[in-house]
Amino acid sequence: MSVLKLIGVLLDYPQDALWQHGDELLAAVDGPGLPPGRRAAFVQFVRELLASDPLDAQDRWLSLFDRGRSMSLLLFEHIHGESRDRGQAMVDLIDAYRKNGYELDAKELPDYLPLVLEYLSQRPQEEAQDWLRHVSHIVGLLAARAGQRESPYALLLETLVEFADGKLELGALRQRASEEPRDDTPEVMDRLWEDEAVRFGNEAPDENCAPPTRIPARSADIRQVQS
Template identity: 35%
Template sequence: MSAPDRARIFQLASLLLTYPDDELLAAGPELRDLTGAIEDAQARALLTEFLDWYLSETPIEAQRHYVQTFDLRRKSGLYLTYYLHGDTRKRGMALLMLKQRYRAHGLRLAGGELPDLLPVVLEFAATVGPGDGEAPLRQHRHGLELLRAALGETLTPYAKVLEAVCAVLPQLSEADRADLAALAFDGPPVEAVGLDAVGRGPDLAPYATRNAAEVAR
């Protein structure tokens, strides 16, 4: 897949995983144009199917669905570092490293915006491109896969956006699948280190045992 096509997919996914305010929903024609320009047939089909649902919803229903999916369900949160590090010192370090990577490329986050928020990570990948730009996605692939599984479990159309993103990334190795199964079963570390303001991630416990075998496949 060409670098421009990957950038289009990451750019569109970043937009679609952002809160659907009136401005974003009004940009339906532009979103469809961006989708239609995607060369990869699988990603284009997944994102087109998502848009068919997304743009048919009323604004209030789209917004309610987004909040219920990402804000009220910890197991499908958009903060990638939580999946691997939980609320531990390692998560604080991972956040710092992300900020430093962004700064090296001239990116400054808005006040209060966290560097591991998936739309931010996707926008960085789309802007900087292969190599350093996509490195955070590869480093947090476990989180992406666990989020994809959680969204798929609830049958939300947002699962298609994660499927498109994961399909663009390198295939998982057997070691990756084993690590994912273990992480899904055990859940993230729970060491409390005063990171309450850092954006609590998802609670994987309710679905870990049910999905461990699925994630490992």
């Protein structure tokens, strides 16, 4: 199977379907699609994931990718932040998908990395590598940050950089990551949501509302992991 599809499935929010199709996942990571030097590590990653309680795995994913912006899997968040340019970039990316017959649900965010990987898994390898080279500086920094936090997800992100034949110096990125202030601590998160609170006239949001998650509505289809 495509290594990009596999990484997209594993990088996505771990829904219950992962455990329901554990045998297919193990067969996929033990197949010929992965680089031989990475295969054993992927097998270990999947075995440890399947051995964990789904709620614990989901909490670990949220703690890494959905608390603070530095580990966001929304690529344009790293490029455009909250500027208006991000909206146009979204439109352009959706148009690129549609030109190749790849339609999104209305609630899907086109720059969500697992979704991007599913799309690229259907494209010629040279084209997929070119796409990933354009964002390899982002993926490489995500890999470095995940490694700094001792997360097993660093494996998936590092493999993406290798697939793109990226020439990034991960050592330098790891050094940068080690010097960055963390943005996922309770104190920082509290300040972030205070700064981003928006009130329209007298219709203020309930102060007890939890901060919004950035997880896209869509998740990769594990049932097609061996396709």
